[in-house]
Amino acid sequence: MSVTHALEADVLRRQDPELAGVLLGELERQSAGLQLIAAENFTSPAVLAALGSPLVNKYAEGYPGARYHGGCEIVDVAERLAVERAKRLFGAAHANVQAHSGSSAVLAAYAALLRPGDTVLALGLPHGGHLTHGSPANFSGRWFDFVGYGVDAETGLIDHDQVRALARAHRPKAIVCGSISYPRHIDYAFFREVADEVGAYLIADAAHPIGLVAGRAAPSPVPYADIVCATTHKVLRGPRGGMLLCGGELAERVDRAVFPFTQGGAQMNSVAAKAVAFGEAAAPAFTVYAHQVVANARALADGLAAEGLAVTTGGTDTHLVTADPAPLGVDARTARGRLAAAGMVLDCCALPHGDARGLRLGTAAVTTQGMGGREMARIAALLAGVLRGTAEPAAARREVRELAGGFPPYPGRIPAEHG
Known part of the structure; x- marks a missing residue:
C-alpha cells in the first residue's frame, strides 16, 4: 500500500475518474497555495499509507484483548503500539487513542467527570474558546452550565484574576483551559492551583499546542490536568482524530466514556496512523x-x-x-x-x-x-x-x-x- 497509491489513486482513477479528479484537484490546491490555517498540516507519507491500509476493513469495538468482534489480534497490536507510544511521548500514565476528533475527546472527558447540569468554567467563545467550551449550538452548552472567563482587552492575555474570582464565586465541577486562538503559552500550574482551591477537576484542551508539547517547544499540561484532550493532526502531523491522556486513577472512566458511552468501534486505520505519527514525533x-x-x-x-x-x-x-x-x-x-x-x-x-x-x-x-x-x-x-x-x-x-x-x-x- 504505497503512498503513490494513496496520493495518485491509480486504481480509483481507472474505476471512478470523476472522484479521482476531485482528489487530484485537492492535492493540487494544497500544493499550489499557502496553507495558513492553524488547525491544518501535511501528514507524512507513512501516515497516509496507514490511513489507506487494510485496517480500514476491521470492526473493533472495545479495547485490545477485550473486543466485541473476532479477528482483532492484529489490530490489537496497532492500538497497543499507539497507546504505548503516546504514553512515552507525553509522559502520561494512560492514553486513549480511539477518539474520532478533538470534539469527541472533549465530550468523553466531560462524560468521564461530569453530569448534566454541572457548572464548568472555560474560556468564553468571544475570547477564543472552542464550541465544546459552552456554545449553545453544541452539546456542551446544552448539557452543562458554562461560565466564561476572558482575556484582558488591552493585552489579549488570559485574565487570571478573573479566572480565580469566577472559580470562587461559581465553584465549578470542572475548569477547562485551552483555546483555538490564544497565541501564548497557558499557565497550567496556575489553573491547577485554582482548581484545587475550589475542588474542581482540571481539563486541558490542548488540541492546538499538543504537537509543540511533543516537540518540547511548549509546556506540557500532563503533570497538571486531570484529563488532557487533544487532536492528532495540527502540529502533530498525524491523521485527523483525537486522544485523551490521564492518570491511572481515571483510566477506566476515560475508556468507558469513549467506548461504549460516546462512540462505537474504533477506526483502526486511523489508530494505526496515530501510532505512526507518535513514532515520528518521538524522533x-x-x-x-x-x-x-x-x-x-x-x-x-x-x-x-x-x-x-x-x-x-x-x-x-x-x-x-x-x-x-x-x-x-x-x-x-x-x-x-x-x-x-x-x-x-x-x-x-x-x-x-x-x-x-x-x-x-x-x-x-x-x-x-x-x-x-x-x-x-x-x-x-x-x-x-x-x-x-x-x-x-x-x-x-x-x-x-x-x-x-x-x-x-x-x-x-x-x-x-x-x-
Missing part, C-alpha cells in the same frame, strides 16, 4: 521541526506587525498568530476572501476587544514544507500587499504559486496534467 527531527514552527510563527508575527497589522498580544509563543487587519483598511471577512483568491488560505477569529474579528494564521503546514524565516517575511509582505490593494490579484496569485511551488508538500506526486 529528534520532530523536535527541530516543532521549534522551527514557533520560530516561523514569531517571524510571521513580526512581519505582519511591520506591515501595519495589529498583532494581538504583541506576538506569539506557539504556531499561531492572530492579527487585526483593520489598520490596513479592511475587515477580517473581506480580508480572508481577498487572500483566498490569491491562494493564501487562513481563518477568521474573535479578537479580545469588543465584537471585532481578526485573522488567525498558523505556520505548521508551511514549516512542514520546509519554509523558514525568509519565506515568512515574504508571506507577510504578500499578505499586506493583497489587503492594501497594492498587489494586483493575478500577480499576487502567481507569486504565491511560485513560492509554494518551491516547497512541495509531496514532491513529484502531482501528475503533469494537474501540475
Whole structure:
C-alpha cells in the first residue's frame, strides 16, 4: 500500500475518474497555495499509507484483548503500539487513542467527570474558546452550565484574576483551559492551583499546542490536568482524530466514556496512523521541526506587525498568530476572501476587544514544507500587499504559486496534467 497509491489513486482513477479528479484537484490546491490555517498540516507519507491500509476493513469495538468482534489480534497490536507510544511521548500514565476528533475527546472527558447540569468554567467563545467550551449550538452548552472567563482587552492575555474570582464565586465541577486562538503559552500550574482551591477537576484542551508539547517547544499540561484532550493532526502531523491522556486513577472512566458511552468501534486505520505519527514525533527531527514552527510563527508575527497589522498580544509563543487587519483598511471577512483568491488560505477569529474579528494564521503546514524565516517575511509582505490593494490579484496569485511551488508538500506526486 504505497503512498503513490494513496496520493495518485491509480486504481480509483481507472474505476471512478470523476472522484479521482476531485482528489487530484485537492492535492493540487494544497500544493499550489499557502496553507495558513492553524488547525491544518501535511501528514507524512507513512501516515497516509496507514490511513489507506487494510485496517480500514476491521470492526473493533472495545479495547485490545477485550473486543466485541473476532479477528482483532492484529489490530490489537496497532492500538497497543499507539497507546504505548503516546504514553512515552507525553509522559502520561494512560492514553486513549480511539477518539474520532478533538470534539469527541472533549465530550468523553466531560462524560468521564461530569453530569448534566454541572457548572464548568472555560474560556468564553468571544475570547477564543472552542464550541465544546459552552456554545449553545453544541452539546456542551446544552448539557452543562458554562461560565466564561476572558482575556484582558488591552493585552489579549488570559485574565487570571478573573479566572480565580469566577472559580470562587461559581465553584465549578470542572475548569477547562485551552483555546483555538490564544497565541501564548497557558499557565497550567496556575489553573491547577485554582482548581484545587475550589475542588474542581482540571481539563486541558490542548488540541492546538499538543504537537509543540511533543516537540518540547511548549509546556506540557500532563503533570497538571486531570484529563488532557487533544487532536492528532495540527502540529502533530498525524491523521485527523483525537486522544485523551490521564492518570491511572481515571483510566477506566476515560475508556468507558469513549467506548461504549460516546462512540462505537474504533477506526483502526486511523489508530494505526496515530501510532505512526507518535513514532515520528518521538524522533529528534520532530523536535527541530516543532521549534522551527514557533520560530516561523514569531517571524510571521513580526512581519505582519511591520506591515501595519495589529498583532494581538504583541506576538506569539506557539504556531499561531492572530492579527487585526483593520489598520490596513479592511475587515477580517473581506480580508480572508481577498487572500483566498490569491491562494493564501487562513481563518477568521474573535479578537479580545469588543465584537471585532481578526485573522488567525498558523505556520505548521508551511514549516512542514520546509519554509523558514525568509519565506515568512515574504508571506507577510504578500499578505499586506493583497489587503492594501497594492498587489494586483493575478500577480499576487502567481507569486504565491511560485513560492509554494518551491516547497512541495509531496514532491513529484502531482501528475503533469494537474501540475
